[in-house]
Amino acid sequence: LLADETRAVRVAAARVLGTTPSLDLLGAQRGAFDAALDDLGAYAEANADVAETQSTYGSILFGQGRTDEAEKAFREAIVLDPTLSGAHINLAEFYRATGDNEKSEQAYAEAIAANPDRADLRYGHGLSLVRLKALPDAIEELTAAMRLDPGNSHYRTTAAIALDSMGRTDDAFALFGPTIAGGATEANLLGTAIQLGLKLGRYAETLKFAEALARLRPNDPQLEELVRQLRDAVQHGR
Numbered sequence: 436l437l438a439d440e441t442r443a444v445r446v447a448a449a450r451v452l453g454t455t456p457s458l459d460l461l462g463a464q465r466g467a468f469d470a471a472l473d474d475l476g477a478y479a480e481a482n483a484d485v486a487e488t489q490s491t492y493g494s495i496l497f498g499q500g501r502t503d504e505a506e507k508a509f510r511e512a513i514v515l516d517p518t519l520s521g522a523h524i525n526l527a528e529f530y531r532a533t534g535d536n537e538k539s540e541q542a543y544a545e546a547i548a549a550n551p552d553r554a555d556l557r558y559g560h561g562l563s564l565v566r567l568k569a570l571p572d573a574i575e576e577l578t579a580a581m582r583l584d585p586g587n588s589h590y591r592t593t594a595a596i597a598l599d600s601m602g603r604t605d606d607a608f609a610l611f612g613p614t615i616a617g618g619a620t621e622a623n624l625l626g627t628a629i630q631l632g633l634k635l636g637r638y639a640e641t642l643k644f645a646e647a648l649a650r651l652r653p654n655d656p657q658l659e660e661l662v663r664q665l666r667d668a669v670q671h672g673r
Contacts, residue, residue, distance in 0.1 A: 437449065437452070442478075450491060453499065479508070484515060489511045489515065493512065493525055493529075520550055520556055536563065540564060546560075547560055557583060558580035561594075571601070588621040595607040595610045641665060
């Protein structure tokens with residue numbers, strides 16, 4: 436579609452391919468991509484007052500190694516719409532990818548000031564604080580993300596791992612209640628709960644998580660053995 440007769444189609448194709456890392460696979464179509472990218476640049480210029488367009492174009496520029504232009508586009512998107520969380524995330528991740536973790540953290544902090552109830556921003560800020568080894572502040576942000584989006588298993592798992600790394604294993608395990616044991620469908624979530632429960636020696640609660648994981652993986656002999664051992668430990672009060 437890079438050479439489609441309709442400009443909007445060429446722009447859409449360039450938009451998708453521009454953030455794809457395998458552009459070397461284009462071969463003879465690289466010229467068509469470059470032309471479509473020029474079309475996209477003209478489109479972005481004509482829609483310079485649209486935040487989403489600037490943010491998307493910044494991602495494509497960054498994928499092409501045009502870092503100065505990419506940063507400018509991300510910042511312009513934020514100026515146009517400070518509530519557009521995607522632009523803030525793009526800018527923060529741009530700084531992370533270029534090795535500037537402090538600027539990445541600052542970008543997330545600025546984003547949260549404008550969007551305090553966005554779970555994705557609180558989570559990204561938490562990870563940026565982890566990279567700066569500011570774990571107490573990171574945990575505060577990661578648990579905030581989990582509270583704002585309690586159904587996101589990835590947020591919950593990451594918060595638990597961070598708490599455990601600080602020696603707060605009891606607090607980490609407390610993030611996994613009976614409701615999760617009864618209805619979780621994420622293997623990583625249940626696996627983390629099991630690891631923490633075993634570490635604490637809380638076998639009765641851990642058994643519920645292990646049984647839930649066994650229902651997801653009915654033909655896993657190691658898991659079957661773990662369930663058997665946990666049932667034995669609970670039965671004999673160990």
